[in-house]
Amino acid sequence: MEKSNNRTPPLPWWAAGILLGLVQVLAIALVKPMGVSKQFVVADAKVLEHVAPEYSDNHPLLSDEQYKKFGYGWWFNIGIVLGAFLAALHLRVWKVRTVSAWWKRNHDAPVLLRLIAGFCGGVLLLLGARFAYGCITEHFIGGWTQLSLSAIPFTITLFGFGMLVAYLVYPKAPNRFRREE
Amino acid sequence: MSTPIVGLIMGVIFGASLVLTGLTNPDKIIGALRLKDFYAIRIVVVFLLVSMLGTLILDLFGAANFSIKPAVILTVLIGGALLGTGLGLTGFSPATGLASAASGRVDALVTVIGMIFGAHVYILIYPSIVIPLEKILNFGSVTLPEITGTSATLWIVPIFAVGSLILFITRSREPRYDEHRIKAGNSGINPAFPVPLGSISISGEKGLPLKSECLKAACVFRRWKNLLFLVLLLCLLLLQGTFWLVSTGQVEIAENTNTGMTVVLDADQAAAPAKESPSPWLFGFDMTFERLTSIVRITNIIIVLTSVLYVLILYFGMGVSFKGELGGLSHMCGALYMALIIFVLLLPWRNFFGPIAMGATYTPGELASWCTTDISDTLGMVLFYLRFTGYWALVMLLLLLAQWRSFRWAKAILR
Numbered sequence: 001m002e003k004s005n006n007r008t009p010p011l012p013w014w015a016a017g018i019l020l021g022l023v024q025v026l027a028i029a030l031v032k033p034m035g036v037s038k039q040f041v042v043a044d045a046k047v048l049e050h051v052a053p054e055y056s057d058n059h060p061l062l063s064d065e066q067y068k069k070f071g072y073g074w075w076f077n078i079g080i081v082l083g084a085f086l087a088a089l090h091l092r093v094w095k096v097r098t099v100s101a102w103w104k105r106n107h108d109a110p111v112l113l114r115l116i117a118g119f120c121g122g123v124l125l126l127l128g129a130r131f132a133y134g135c136i137t138e139h140f141i142g143g144w145t146q147l148s149l150s151a152i153p154f155t156i157t158l159f160g161f162g163m164l165v166a167y168l169v170y171p172k173a174p175n176r177f178r179r180e181e
Numbered sequence: 182m183s184t185p186i187v188g189l190i191m192g193v194i195f196g197a198s199l200v201l202t203g204l205t206n207p208d209k210i211i212g213a214l215r216l217k218d219f220y221a222i223r224i225v226v227v228f229l230l231v232s233m234l235g236t237l238i239l240d241l242f243g244a245a246n247f248s249i250k251p252a253v254i255l256t257v258l259i260g261g262a263l264l265g266t267g268l269g270l271t272g273f274s275p276a277t278g279l280a281s282a283a284s285g286r287v288d289a290l291v292t293v294i295g296m297i298f299g300a301h302v303y304i305l306i307y308p309s310i311v312i313p314l315e316k317i318l319n320f321g322s323v324t325l326p327e328i329t330g331t332s333a334t335l336w337i338v339p340i341f342a343v344g345s346l347i348l349f350i351t352r353s354r355e356p357r358y359d360e361h362r363i364k365a366g367n368s369g370i371n372p373a374f375p376v377p378l379g380s381i382s383i384s385g386e387k388g389l390p391l392k393s394e395c396l397k398a399a400c401v402f403r404r405w406k407n408l409l410f411l412v413l414l415l416c417l418l419l420l421q422g423t424f425w426l427v428s429t430g431q432v433e434i435a436e437n438t439n440t441g442m443t444v445v446l447d448a449d450q451a452a453a454p455a456k457e458s459p460s461p462w463l464f465g466f467d468m469t470f471e472r473l474t475s476i477v478r479i480t481n482i483i484i485v486l487t488s489v490l491y492v493l494i495l496y497f498g499m500g501v502s503f504k505g506e507l508g509g510l511s512h513m514c515g516a517l518y519m520a521l522i523i524f525v526l527l528l529p530w531r532n533f534f535g536p537i538a539m540g541a542t543y544t545p546g547e548l549a550s551w552c553t554t555d556i557s558d559t560l561g562m563v564l565f566y567l568r569f570t571g572y573w574a575l576v577m578l579l580l581l582l583a584q585w586r587s588f589r590w591a592k593a594i595l596r
Contacts, residue, residue, distance in 0.1 A: 013220055016202035017227020023195050024228070025235030030187060032248040034195060036276040040300035048304065061307045072188035079192015080199070080276065081283040087200035088284030098287045100272060102211045118288040121271030122278065122295020123302060124263045130303040131311065132260025133250045135275035136268070139257075141225075143250060145232045147325045147336050150252035157261030158268070159214075165269030166214035173217045174208075 010091055024141060031072060033142030037129035039077045042067050105174035117169075196280045205281035207272025207288070214269055219351035230344045233337060240333075249322040256314050395505025396594065402498040403591045409491045410584050416484045417577055420542065423477055424569045427470070427552050474545040481529065481542045488524045495520050495587060502594055509593030516586035523579050526572070541576045543569065 011019065027034045045067040048056045056062040088094040098111045107113060129135040132154050134142065140158060143151030199205050202224055212218025213225075239245035250257075268274055273281055273292050281289035303311070326333045425431075499513040530538040531547065539547075551565060 010201050010203055013223040014227055016198075016204075017224045018231050019198050020202060020224065020228040021231025021235060023191075023198050024232035025239065026194070027191055028232070028236055028245050028247075029239055030191065030246075032246045034191070034276075035248075036279065037296075037300075040275070040296050041303060044297060044300040044304055059304065059308065060312065061304060070185070072185060075185040075188035076192040076195070077279060079189040079194075080196035080279045081192075082189075083193035083196030083198075084200045084205065084280035084283035085196075086193070087197035091200065093200070094285045096285050096287060100207045100211070100288070102208050102215075102272070114288050115291045118271050118273075118291040119295035119298075121267040121273070122292035122297075123267075123299040124270070125267035125273070125275055125278070125292070126296040126299030127303055128260045128263025128265070128267060129275055130260070130300070131263060132257045133253075136264065137274065137276045139250055141229055141232060142248070144229055144340065145236050146247050146249055147333060148249045148252065149320060149323050149325055149328055150250045150254075150257045152325075153252075153254050153258045154261040157258050158265040161262045161265030162214045162269040163216075163265075165266045166211055167269075169270055170211050170215060173212075173215065 024145065028145070033138060033145060034076070035073065035134050035138030035142065036077060036080070037126055037135040037138065039073045040126050041130060042070065042074060046070070101174045102170045106170050106172050195276070196283065199277055199280040200284055205277050205284055205286075205289075207281070207286075210268065210272040210274070210277070223348060223351055226344045226347050230341060233340065237333070237337065249324060251322050252320040253315050254318040254320065256311065259314070392505050392507070395501050395507060398501045399498060399505070399507060399591070399594055402494055402501060403587075406491065406494045406498065406587060407584075409487050409494060410580070413484065413487045413491060413580060414577075416480045416487065417573065417580070419480050420477065420484070421570065421573050423473055423480075424543075424548065424573075427473065427548055428565075428569070470545075470549070477543070477545045477548070481544070484527055484542055485529070488520070488527050491583075492517070492520045492524050495583070498587070498590070502590070507594035509590040512586045512590035512593060516583045516590060519579050519583035519586065523576055523583065526576050526579070539568070539572075541572045 010016075024034060041061070045056065045062045048059075048062060049068070061067060085094070099114045103114050125135070129139075132139050133150070136158070139154050140151065143154060203209055204221060204224065209218060209221040213221035236245050264274075271278070271288070271292050273289055275296060278289050278292045278296065282293045320328075324333075325336050495513065495517045499510065499517055501507070502509055502513060526541045529540045529542055529544065531540065531544070548569075551568070
């Protein structure tokens with residue numbers, strides 16, 4: 001299912017890295033380093049504003065002006081979805097998939113479990129991203145790009161926990177990562 | 182520029198690049214975290230280095246819009262841990278999760294829904310948990326150069342070194358493209374075509390191992406040749422940059438230049454190009470002529486040694502491709518010839534024959550004496566730039582040509 005997608009990455013690694021780097025440079029030249037995670041809070045803030053206006057008015061975070069409007073960042077996220085959709089269509093890789101090859105190898109492909117793990121992972125991702133004031137693009141790439149101090153502790157725990165959890169959750173490598181391929 | 186439409190366009194570009202680079206595939210991320218598949222690691226390293234370099238250049242022109250995150254060590258540590266856990270569990274980061282959901286992954290879609298819930302949890306716990314935590318170990322929005330009081334270059338150089346090291350380490354595990362070609366070539370040749378290229382002297386069982394050995398050696402030579410070319414290129418660029426720094430008066434020439442060559446400077450002449458010397462875009466790195474002198478000297482040594490090695494590598498590459506009958510000899514001869522000319526041009530002839538002959542490399546003393554003599558007439562000006570830039574451009578052109586010819590050679594033999 002994912003074979004064709006996995007075996008032949010659309011771009012060689014160096015071209016991919018340069019492409020992403022140039023996008024980041026463009027973003028820094030035009031507006032600011034790219035960031036994704038804050039807009040999830042903005043979306044929730046919008047909902048809360050309608051559902052519980054007095055709670056959101058007294059909330060120290062939601063009463064902040066930048067969480068109240070759909071601005072550049074919001075449209076940036078919409079753009080990511082749109083661009084990814086178009087690119088996937090263009091590359092003919094748009095396909096409904098539920099499990100990844102690593103998951104299949106380690107957990108015998110129960111779809112429901114994968115979705116539950118995905119949900120829990122999503123909660124942790126955003127919680128972590130907001131605790132650290134930015135997701136991976138924003139804080140790891142952007143942080144090192146700007147040589148900010150906060151990038152150091154972030155990098156340490158991000159990759160420490162990432163590798164640990166990946167080792168615990170995906171102990172076995174799928175066959176296609178072996179050398180004889 | 183932070184209008185919605187710019188955001189939308191940037192988002193489209195970023196989302197499309199995420200799909201194009203294949204980072205939306207969670208298998209790549211998990212493979213990277215499990216250190217089995219280095220594709221994503223290498224992308225991220227290049228991504229980081231390119232954006233760092235680009236930001237540096239933007240910063241030179243004052244066009245970079247920084248947004249430094251507050252360094253609240255404790256929450257950043259917790260956040261990194263949570264984010265890492267989520268990343269290791271799902272194989273998505275917030276950005277790739279969005280893009281991946283848009284390319285049809287249901288698990289990514291669920292992750293995005295999870296992220297919306299995560300945002301909600303964050304809002305709920307913000308007043309009671311996050312605000313107290315934010316007060317602990319809060320250093321504010323600072324950068325590493327600010328905290329250590331050093332220049333940004335001092336930080337960027339080791340980061341580049343680490344990045345290159347990572348790229349170097351992860352390189353060996355990947356099956357190399359050339360080796361694939363060699364293997365494919367061998368297995369293709371062995372049963373079907375017993376005698377490759379209709380060779381005369383080498384044949385049968387003895388010839389094939391020799392040919393494949395020669396191909397492997399040629400690959401090694403090619404790799405080293407490219408490395409030496411890069412070093413040579415960087416050194417030449419550095420040398421030219423130094424010249425422009427001095428000639429445009431960004432770096433003033435000190436009065437007591439003990440530069441080896443006999444340079445006699447008048448006091449008022451030396452004082453004439455005195456401007457605010459540490460230019461703003463050197464990140465407060467106090468660039469004095471003494472430092473430039475040592476840079477130029479080291480660069481000269483590296484250039485001359487590298488050019489010797491470059492010529493030798495090309496020579497041995499030619500020998501290997503001759504011995505193994507790999508072809509591409511005409512390209513290699515051209516490259517070798519040009520590399521020899523480069524070598525001859527680069528040698529500091531001035532040291533042997535005095536001012537009548539000079540190489541493309543220059544000593545700091547020479548630079549100082551040229552820059553401090555008052556050039557008013559057109560001829561002197563032309564000579565000045567011809568000597569430092571024209572000569573350099575000639576060497577650069579030859580170097581690029583040599584590299585191009587040897588690239589054709591590599592292409593011919595690895596075909």
